[in-house]
Amino acid sequence: MDWIKEKYCSIEESCIVAGNLDGLHLGHMAMIDKLEEIAGQRGLASALLSIDRDNAKSGPKCLTSELEKLLLLEDKKIDALISLDVESQDIEAALLNKLKQLGVKVVVIEKGDDQLAIFQKYADMLGYDIVECEPLTVDGQVISSARVAEAVLAHDYELVEKLLGRPYSIGGRVVLGKQKGRTVGMPTANIDYAANKLLPPDGVYGVITMIDGIPFKGMANIGRRPSVDDFDYITVENFILDFSQNVYGKILMMDLHAHIRDVVKFNSLEEVQEQVKQDIQSVHNKLERKFAQYKGEEI
Template identity: 30%
Template structure:
């Protein structure tokens, strides 16, 4: 997958099918949109995602916003969905002020060779967000690209949106998050050396430090599936600060893997959260902690 992050890289030679959006959480609605452009690959078009970096929400608010997908997680997801070109359009005061007509004509059509454009009916782009579905309709006739506008996807009578996904993550309702995304909620990271306390009590774990801007569910224990080197392992994951054994404010993601005892330090792993088991707790002793972990393992297996 080709990744474009600078304005001087926008000159594409092949005709493209472009999906425009924030893609702050790649949920069922986004996947429906992406399916329209990947279908165009059979006609020789390059499936292209046009999004913004930083996100419009973060840019206009002026401070970091917790993300459902980190930048690397988003890139990985797009590649797995069959995207050929990912444009992370640099959002600045200057580029944000681009007249919407120029945005379509000069950037999407001239620079990116758009032959097919897909967007949600609530699409907004260009100076002060003046670009909308109606402008796209008018320009599609003038500039000769095919336009596909996608209605919102509904689930259980409610609209699927990134806000809805965020709310469910905040509630720790991972089964609903899975339904809204079409896949499990993941936390990715490189396995770090921890205190290795788990090994001393017979419960070795793998530890990752989540990205600072990653939106995490409530601290606690979750049943999980961990992907390492393309293979999947059942596990039990603790998200939090481990108050029984640490006074640090560092938030970690620590996972015990069933029937696994390999050295994976330095490897990138993907932790998929399945279901909330219990909140994070502080115990009076290591023995109490070990007993609780053994109970958690049985609960996670069930």
């Protein structure tokens, strides 16, 4: 699948899935299945027209960055992920421009989506069909990006997985940090996440990361680090357990599965080291069943 962020692309006739696709929850994935079906039947290129909110200064935080969408969709039969940055331009003008460039013949979108009226406005003029998909429900309520965000912030990872059909992930390239974790025997992979990414509340988390097809448990610190420094910036650091390879420069996705504890300021290095030992044991205990699933083992 191509990732297209520039103005123009080579697609001439296409079927697209559009609308608020943040989170790629089960409702979105059902629309993508419909996209693949229609594109295959009509011999059209298939594309996901995504609103890029990675660096948005207003509105809600994004559940899935554009890079995360690309990684999550790599097994789908989609020709292109087209990331449309509308932060500095009118969204209607930007969508109209893409509809013309892509030679759109079919638009797949969820009923009631905020962008639906824009696509209806230009359907006759540009000669494309609109396929409206019914929203999906879980526990009697419609699946929505807002509902996923609420569950993430409430540490309700069981509900998150029911809404997404997978765990909530944080992805990005591993960059060089201050290497303070090494001083407590905890070298971490620092994830360069999207600036507007929705992060869970500051704390320590049990995560699982796939590296070259192999799952690894991890203890992630998300948020500020009062025991290390007084800076106000937020970091996402993953201490990958039972792992010693160099991952600098790699793109990693870590799946959140358990909230271990909130951030605490410790008074000494010894206190930090003792707590790290306890946290690692908690990660092993809480992730035992999930980790077995990743490895394909029967529970």
